[in-house]
Amino acid sequence: MPPSPGAELARRYHHDVVAPLLRAALPALPHAAARLGSGSDVLGLDDTTSTDHDFGLRLTLLVDPEQVGEVDALLERELPRDFAGHPVRFATTWDPHVRHRVEVATVEEFAASRLGLDVTRHWEPEDWLALSGQAVLEVLAGPVFTDTDHRLGALRERLRWYPHDLWRHLVACCWRQLGQELPFVGRTGQRGDDLGSRVITARLVEVAVHLGFLLDRTWPPYPKWRGTLFATLPSAVALPALQAALTAGDWRARQEHLCAALEVLLRHQGDVGLPAAGPASEPFHARPFRSVPQAVLDALTAAITDERVRALPAGIGSIEQWTANVDVLVHGRRRHRAARAVQR
Numbered sequence: 001m002p003p004s005p006g007a008e009l010a011r012r013y014h015h016d017v018v019a020p021l022l023r024a025a026l027p028a029l030p031h032a033a034a035r036l037g038s039g040s041d042v043l044g045l046d047d048t049t050s051t052d053h054d055f056g057l058r059l060t061l062l063v064d065p066e067q068v069g070e071v072d073a074l075l076e077r078e079l080p081r082d083f084a085g086h087p088v089r090f091a092t093t094w095d096p097h098v099r100h101r102v103e104v105a106t107v108e109e110f111a112a113s114r115l116g117l118d119v120t121r122h123w124e125p126e127d128w129l130a131l132s133g134q135a136v137l138e139v140l141a142g143p144v145f146t147d148t149d150h151r152l153g154a155l156r157e158r159l160r161w162y163p164h165d166l167w168r169h170l171v172a173c174c175w176r177q178l179g180q181e182l183p184f185v186g187r188t189g190q191r192g193d194d195l196g197s198r199v200i201t202a203r204l205v206e207v208a209v210h211l212g213f214l215l216d217r218t219w220p221p222y223p224k225w226r227g228t229l230f231a232t233l234p235s236a237v238a239l240p241a242l243q244a245a246l247t248a249g250d251w252r253a254r255q256e257h258l259c260a261a262l263e264v265l266l267r268h269q270g271d272v273g274l275p276a277a278g279p280a281s282e283p284f285h286a287r288p289f290r291s292v293p294q295a296v297l298d299a300l301t302a303a304i305t306d307e308r309v310r311a312l313p314a315g316i317g318s319i320e321q322w323t324a325n326v327d328v329l330v331h332g333r334r335r336h337r338a339a340r341a342v343q344r
Helices: 005-025 048-052 065-078 107-115 125-129 133-140 151-158 164-190 194-215 223-230 234-247 251-271 294-302 332-342
Strands: 032-034 058-062 089-092 095-105 144-147
Touching (some): 005 032, 005 058, 005 065, 005 144, 058 107, 095 107, 107 133, 107 151, 107 332, 125 164, 125 332, 133 151, 144 151, 164 251, 194 223, 194 234, 223 234, 234 251
Parallel strands (some): 058 095
Antiparallel strands (some): 032 058, 032 144, 089 095
């Protein structure tokens, strides 16, 4: 895939303007330069629509604490007015001041601003559970142009994926959520509540998509880009059945397609090396509905050896598995307060 327009613009800006300034003024400066943070270009998904706000000459420059002010002042003083037809200084939706948009910070400050975590300490399971996929991607996904002290590289490696037992736990949480509401697709439809059946189906498709990201060890972006990136994953083998469930005209077809998608995902779960006791669905009591067998969850939880993970409450999982509230998900401290409270 070719680089996105924004990522390529950031690379040129760094190579042609910012890097030469730093070499001339601070040749021994340990630093990392990258296009990180918010913006569709960080994910490589920007297009012409993306340019109507917050788009332009943006970089993240990570330096030692005592050099943040010096580097920021140097850039403010020496950067040109424009580059490649774009203004160097401009306002954004989060800051009305017209100034350059090279974010100068320490690795620790930048990480805390996105993750809500102190990266200098060990992380407990509850810390991992407070991370949203989008927050991690704002550190992990964007292109890095230089990293002379390797601290950014070490942080990105640390964020590659959850600890293994926590991964198992989160996958089990998805299956528990699927089992809790799968019978309601039919029960609502049976009572003539077609809207309710469709709403529940959409909720379960969302859980199934999250399960797919988990199985493929890929952090999910925020909802605008979730379907786009899911379609690129190996788990997208379930996509036709999930789409059919969303477009089905009656509850029986919705249930059938959902169950077919879950069978595909359970087979894929085994392919990626996780316990996958089948089948993915079974009759719900004596009713014409389906649910997820407890054996699917038990196979995953039985493989967990970390006592801290085993002590976590079943079914709650990561913050994105129990809330979609934007004002919580975009705020690191709120995420961590909420995640710790709900796990107790």
